[in-house]
Amino acid sequence: MQAALALAERGRGRTAPNPNVGCVIVKDGKVVGRGWTQPGGRPHAEAMALAEAGDAARGATAYTTLEPCAHQSPRGPACSDLLVEAGVATVVAALGDPDPRTDGKGADRLRAAGVAVETGLRADDARRPMAGFLTRQAFGRPHVTLKLATSLDGGIALANGESKWITGAPARAHAHVERARHEAILVGRGTYEADAPTLDVRLEGLEDRSPRRLLLSSRHPRESGGPSPAPAPLTDAEELGPRFRGDDGWEVVTSPQAIIDLTDIDHLLVEGGAQTAAAFLAADLVDRLLLYRAPILIGGGTPAIGDIGLTDLAGAHGRWRLRDRRMLGIDVLEEYERTR
Amino acid sequence: MQAALALAERGRGRTAPNPNVGCVIVKDGKVVGRGWTQPGGRPHAEAMALAEAGDAARGATAYTTLEPCAHQSPRGPACSDLLVEAGVATVVAALGDPDPRTDGKGADRLRAAGVAVETGLRADDARRPMAGFLTRQAFGRPHVTLKLATSLDGGIALANGESKWITGAPARAHAHVERARHEAILVGRGTYEADAPTLDVRLEGLEDRSPRRLLLSSRHPRESGGPSPAPAPLTDAEELGPRFRGDDGWEVVTSPQAIIDLTDIDHLLVEGGAQTAAAFLAADLVDRLLLYRAPILIGGGTPAIGDIGLTDLAGAHGRWRLRDRRMLGIDVLEEYERTR
Numbered sequence: 001m002q003a004a005l006a007l008a009e010r011g012r013g014r015t016a017p018n019p020n021v022g023c024v025i026v027k028d029g030k031v032v033g034r035g036w037t038q039p040g041g042r043p044h045a046e047a048m049a050l051a052e053a054g055d056a057a058r059g060a061t062a063y064t065t066l067e068p069c070a071h072q073s074p075r076g077p078a079c080s081d082l083l084v085e086a087g088v089a090t091v092v093a094a095l096g097d098p099d100p101r102t103d104g105k106g107a108d109r110l111r112a113a114g115v116a117v118e119t120g121l122r123a124d125d126a127r128r129p130m131a132g133f134l135t136r137q138a139f140g141r142p143h144v145t146l147k148l149a150t151s152l153d154g155g156i157a158l159a160n161g162e163s164k165w166i167t168g169a170p171a172r173a174h175a176h177v178e179r180a181r182h183e184a185i186l187v188g189r190g191t192y193e194a195d196a197p198t199l200d201v202r203l204e205g206l207e208d209r210s211p212r213r214l215l216l217s218s219r220h221p222r223e224s225g226g227p228s229p230a231p232a233p234l235t236d237a238e239e240l241g242p243r244f245r246g247d248d249g250w251e252v253v254t255s256p257q258a259i260i261d262l263t264d265i266d267h268l269l270v271e272g273g274a275q276t277a278a279a280f281l282a283a284d285l286v287d288r289l290l291l292y293r294a295p296i297l298i299g300g301g302t303p304a305i306g307d308i309g310l311t312d313l314a315g316a317h318g319r320w321r322l323r324d325r326r327m328l329g330i331d332v333l334e335e336y337e338r339t340r
Numbered sequence: 341m342q343a344a345l346a347l348a349e350r351g352r353g354r355t356a357p358n359p360n361v362g363c364v365i366v367k368d369g370k371v372v373g374r375g376w377t378q379p380g381g382r383p384h385a386e387a388m389a390l391a392e393a394g395d396a397a398r399g400a401t402a403y404t405t406l407e408p409c410a411h412q413s414p415r416g417p418a419c420s421d422l423l424v425e426a427g428v429a430t431v432v433a434a435l436g437d438p439d440p441r442t443d444g445k446g447a448d449r450l451r452a453a454g455v456a457v458e459t460g461l462r463a464d465d466a467r468r469p470m471a472g473f474l475t476r477q478a479f480g481r482p483h484v485t486l487k488l489a490t491s492l493d494g495g496i497a498l499a500n501g502e503s504k505w506i507t508g509a510p511a512r513a514h515a516h517v518e519r520a521r522h523e524a525i526l527v528g529r530g531t532y533e534a535d536a537p538t539l540d541v542r543l544e545g546l547e548d549r550s551p552r553r554l555l556l557s558s559r560h561p562r563e564s565g566g567p568s569p570a571p572a573p574l575t576d577a578e579e580l581g582p583r584f585r586g587d588d589g590w591e592v593v594t595s596p597q598a599i600i601d602l603t604d605i606d607h608l609l610v611e612g613g614a615q616t617a618a619a620f621l622a623a624d625l626v627d628r629l630l631l632y633r634a635p636i637l638i639g640g641g642t643p644a645i646g647d648i649g650l651t652d653l654a655g656a657h658g659r660w661r662l663r664d665r666r667m668l669g670i671d672v673l674e675e676y677e678r679t680r
Contacts, residue, residue, distance in 0.1 A: 151656070152631060152676070153645040154494015162653050278639050289637075291492060295676060296656035297629075299618050300647030305493040307640030313502050316491065316636035322672070332662070334672075336492070336635060 132266030155301025472606030495641025
């Protein structure tokens with residue numbers, strides 16, 4: 001299952017609205033097939049692993065991070081049927097599939113055909129690589145990661161605006177890998193106007209993984225005439241959005257809540273700045289924090305997060321749990337996930 | 341030497357202007373004597389360990405964190421003489437004593453009497469428990485630790501001023517142990533007026549370790565008439581300081597640089613607030629950072645550190661090195677030390 005979870009990671013950010021599943025088929029203690037959901041969502045992981053296993057799948061055990069699907073689609077048969085046809089003896093799934101088209105029906109179909117089915121192995125670990133799909137199923141919105149790169153005292157820029165670079169090359173490279181794990185990246189108007197970020201994945205071999213670029217703004221950026229003057233209100237985001245996108249690839253999102261409409265995005269990376277981070281936190285739409293921290297003190301810099309409307313400290317406690325931590329050169333990366 | 345270093349820690353914050361030394365005497369593979377500099381600076385560690393060892397010191401090896409002193413004082417004989425008299429065969433010192441009254445003379449005196457002397461074992465580790473003494477010898481000022489207790493986004497209080505509590509009970513208990521390791525604690529005027537902190541050591545068995553309380557202020561706090569209105573300037577700190585101290589135990593320090601005059605304080609803990617932290621950092625008078633971080637986000641809170649006059653990010657890099665990190669309940673403590 002550990003190997004299947006690692007395979008699931010490969011599809012993360014590329015399979016929405018399908019889940020990014022990993023599958024490993026084991027026969028007589030040997031791996032005979034490996035698969036993961038391919039970009040665009042097909043083929044499914046099980047189909048890929050079965051194709052690799054061929055006849056060796058007969059009597060084998062399939063480890064899969066999600067219950068095999070029970071629904072046929074024009075793009076391929078149901079994985080539960082494929083597993084039965086291939087003669088797989090046992091299927092071990094980390095998680096049941098919450099998609100109402102499967103939701104136990106995949107396991108039922110396998111059991112009805114005499115295949116042994118177990119569910120729940122490494123369930124907690126499986127929730128992480130498939131967080132986007134699961135968040136979509138549970139809450140009808142993308143899984144949102146907020147990335148912050150700060151000094152030890154929580155600054156993201158000097159008072160004069162300088163922000164290049166706070167973290168070092170290893171941390172920035174890691175942040176680019178994270179970009180490749182998301183279907184879309186979002187920044188706010190201030191970051192857009194100050195930095196005109198390209199938000200691409202600047203890592204060899206991953207250039208084609210550059211995600212869609214979203215701009216949080218209630219107004220059309222092109223109407224602002226510069227960083228400061230008050231621009232005209234965006235009266236028709238629907239009409240202006242595509243026009244803007246047509247220009248340079250940016251799409252406009254008019255509020256954090258509007259991400260619910262992005263049904264083809266399961267993983268959204270919010271990269272700042274402080275007001276955008278605050279808007280998503282205030283809307284309780286952040287599931288994961290990626291905190292890159294450099295061993296520097298700025299003092300009087302721009303704080304990482306603007307006002308989120310907190311009125312007492314009690315309300316701040318108990319919401320985040322440290323999930324992972326690692327050194328990236330001399331910087332520290334901490335990963336927190338929401339507790340509820 | 342590891343045991344001697346641990347013994348040295350016992351005296352930290354209580355021996356200034358004397359170094360807090362640890363000493364272990366080993367004979368035939370057994371520890372026969374242990375000592376550490378006693379509160380007030382006497383007896384010295386070696387004298388205490390020799391007293392415990394008695395006759396067993398003859399032919400033994402003494403491990404000491406600092407070169408034994410060569411100077412007699414009205415309060416006791418030189419340790420190098422005591423070691424010779426006791427018949428110790430070998431002295432292993434972590435560090436040479438930079439005090440000009442010893443500075444190699446202790447080792448010379450031992451060697452002249454036929455005692456084998458080695459210096460340098462665990463030298464780097466020995467610099468930490470004796471940082472106060474060594475900073476005093478090298479720079480003529482106390483060793484300064486800046487403590488910050490922040491949210492993940494670097495806040496020390498809500499916008500409305502609420503700051504109790506950001507960190508949890510284990511982190512606060514640890515901060516009280518740190519207080520006991522310093523001769524004095526300093527806060528700024530804002531913290532003094534807003535919180536009227538007692539700055540005592542609220543840990544069972546350590547109540548008597550409560551350090552001296554210093555207030556960074558160019559003006560007499562009693563003249564302020566409250567938290568906000570501009571008070572009259574303190575024209576004679578020398579005169580007002582003692583008076584103020586007489587009232588409620590506080591002493592006034594008029595600038596970070598004024599700590600140089602505190603010759604009986606080798607370890608100073610700066611506890612905030614943001615402007616005080618900034619003043620010490622801007623004066624380049626911070627040697628160690630203690631960062632307690634709670635897994636909460638405040639957003640728009642009071643930043644931990646005020647303006648330190650930084651004009652470019654390049655100037656911020658390379659100054660701090662992560663020295664230690666531990667979990668304290670759900671909070672994280674990071675300890676950084678200056679690199680130069």
